[in-house]
Amino acid sequence: MSTAAGTPSTDPPESLVYLLKHAHLRLNELVAAELAEHPVSGRELAVLTVVAGNEPISQQQAAARLGVDRTTMVALLDELERKQLLSRHPNPADRRVNIVEMTPRGETVRAEARAAADRAEGRFLAALEPDTAAGLKRALRTVLRG
Amino acid sequence: MSTAAGTPSTDPPESLVYLLKHAHLRLNELVAAELAEHPVSGRELAVLTVVAGNEPISQQQAAARLGVDRTTMVALLDELERKQLLSRHPNPADRRVNIVEMTPRGETVRAEARAAADRAEGRFLAALEPDTAAGLKRALRTVLRG
DNA sequence: TATTGTTATACTCTATAACTATA
DNA sequence: TATAGTTATAGAGTATAACAATA
Numbered sequence: 001m002s003t004a005a006g007t008p009s010t011d012p013p014e015s016l017v018y019l020l021k022h023a024h025l026r027l028n029e030l031v032a033a034e035l036a037e038h039p040v041s042g043r044e045l046a047v048l049t050v051v052a053g054n055e056p057i058s059q060q061q062a063a064a065r066l067g068v069d070r071t072t073m074v075a076l077l078d079e080l081e082r083k084q085l086l087s088r089h090p091n092p093a094d095r096r097v098n099i100v101e102m103t104p105r106g107e108t109v110r111a112e113a114r115a116a117a118d119r120a121e122g123r124f125l126a127a128l129e130p131d132t133a134a135g136l137k138r139a140l141r142t143v144l145r146g
Numbered sequence: 147m148s149t150a151a152g153t154p155s156t157d158p159p160e161s162l163v164y165l166l167k168h169a170h171l172r173l174n175e176l177v178a179a180e181l182a183e184h185p186v187s188g189r190e191l192a193v194l195t196v197v198a199g200n201e202p203i204s205q206q207q208a209a210a211r212l213g214v215d216r217t218t219m220v221a222l223l224d225e226l227e228r229k230q231l232l233s234r235h236p237n238p239a240d241r242r243v244n245i246v247e248m249t250p251r252g253e254t255v256r257a258e259a260r261a262a263a264d265r266a267e268g269r270f271l272a273a274l275e276p277d278t279a280a281g282l283k284r285a286l287r288t289v290l291r292g
Numbered sequence: 293t294a295t296t297g298t299t300a301t302a303c304t305c306t307a308t309a310a311c312t313a314t315a
Numbered sequence: 316t317a318t319a320g321t322t323a324t325a326g327a328g329t330a331t332a333a334c335a336a337t338a
Contacts, residue, residue, distance in 0.1 A: 015195070016267050017173055017188060019286035022213055024166040026290065031163060042163060043305090049161070060319065067168055069307060074321060096314045096319045121162050127292035128285055136285040139278055140165035144172065146273035189328090205297065215330060220298060234297095242296040242337045 030120040038113045039083060045117055047076050048110040051086055051100050058097045059088070085109055176266040184259045185229060191263055193222050194256040197232055197246050204243045205234070231255055 031042040040048065050065045051057065057065075063073035077100065080086050085106030091097040102110065125133040177188045186194065196211045197203065203211075209219035223246065226232050231252030237243040248256065271279040 014283075014287070015192070015263070016270070016283060016286075017170070017177060017263075018192065018213075019283060019290065020166060020170040020173060022290055023286050024163070024170050025213075027163055027166060046161070046164065058319075067164075067171075068305090070320075071308085071322085072306065090314095094315075094319085098320065117161070117163075124162070124289060127288050132281070132285055132288075135278070135281055137160075137162060137165060139274055139282040139285075140162075140169050141160070142273050142278075143270060144165065144168055206295090214328090216297075217299085217331085218329065240296085240338070244297065 027120065027124045030124050031117050034116040034120040035113055038116060039109055040080075040085070040113050042117065044076065044080055044085075045110065045113045047073075047080060048085060048102070048106060049114065052102055052107065052110055056099045056101055058091070059100060060097075062100055080106070173266065173270045176270050177263050180262040180266040181259055184262060185255055186226075186231070186259050188263065190222065190226055190231075191256065191259045193219075193226060194231060194248070194252060195260065198248055198253065198256055202245045202247055204237070205246060206243075208246055226252070 028042060035042060035045065046066055047062060050062050059073050059077060060070050062077075063070045066073070068076075077086070077088065081088060084103055086100055086102050088098045088100055091099050125136075128136065174188060181188060181191065192212055193208065196208050205219050205223060206216050208223075209216045212219070214222075223232070223234065227234060230249055232246055232248050234244045234246055237245050271282075274282065
């Protein structure tokens with residue numbers, strides 16, 4: 001028993017808050033569906049993505065790049081380490097700091113999950129012309145810089 | 147003690163999920179700041195907005211238009227009724243249904259809060275050319291229809 | 293039987309405060 | 316004293332299941 005909360009039946013408000021909230025919800029659903037057979041959630045994929053960059057980073061750097069609190073990052077990393085997709089090691093130069101690194105399996109999972117998430121993004125944007133979709137992302141990047 | 151979670155310091159991911167999530171968070175913060183001196187939150191303003199339409203609606207209709215569950219709507223309406231901004235009456239034609247209506251004070255509060263929220267939206271979009279901002283909203287409406 | 297509103301409950305995501313170990 | 320990571324905890328926001336009143 002439920003109201004189809006994800007599918008407003010009539011007259012959705014035009015406010016930008018509404019549009020951003022429901023666009024985010026919709027895309028999250030599509031990503032979750034594409035990742036259903038993968039061993040990571042969308043949030044976990046985001047963590048793998050920032051950790052997979054060139055130089056190794058600390059937990060706090062990973063949290064800052066994702067825009068989440070460092071206490072939130074702890075639980076995310078706990079789970080990814082449990083799945084053996086990444087590892088934590090104290091930085092010898094400053095043993096308060098944990099360096100986070102991908103495992104080989106983590107890199108494989110990340111690449112496959114990234115492809116699945118990109119398919120979800122493609123389906124989300126399917127109703128837009130390619131240059132309109134690019135314009136949407138560019139506009140969002142611009143407002144987030146401001 | 148905290149990481150500045152709302153202000154990623156470096157290299158924010160380019161993924162659309164990230165952009166939508168943080169755009170939504172940012173706009174919510176701006177709206178909350180503009181509404182600080184008003185008696186309603188952004189969520190409550192959204193409820194007042196759908197209730198303020200021409201013909202009276204039921205609780206479930208209000209929930210559907212907002213894209214929230216009917217059980218969530220109960221608590222939102224409880225609070226707005228407590229603040230005497232709207233009222234609930236059984237529909238004489240079907241006494242299972244509650245008709246939700248604005249009070250005169252509710253309409254005043256709604257109009258003032260709407261103006262404040264629109265200012266927040268304007269500040270959020272300030273970095274964009276007017277036609278780019280319009281294109282952003284149009285693109286979001288398009289993907290949500292699809 | 294089915295539906296509207298309601299309550300109880302639980303789950304996710306998030307943040308704050310306080311602890312530990314290191315510096 | 317200050318910082319990185321951790322733990323405990325609490326607050327939004329949300330959804331599911333079950334109930335009462337009504338159809």
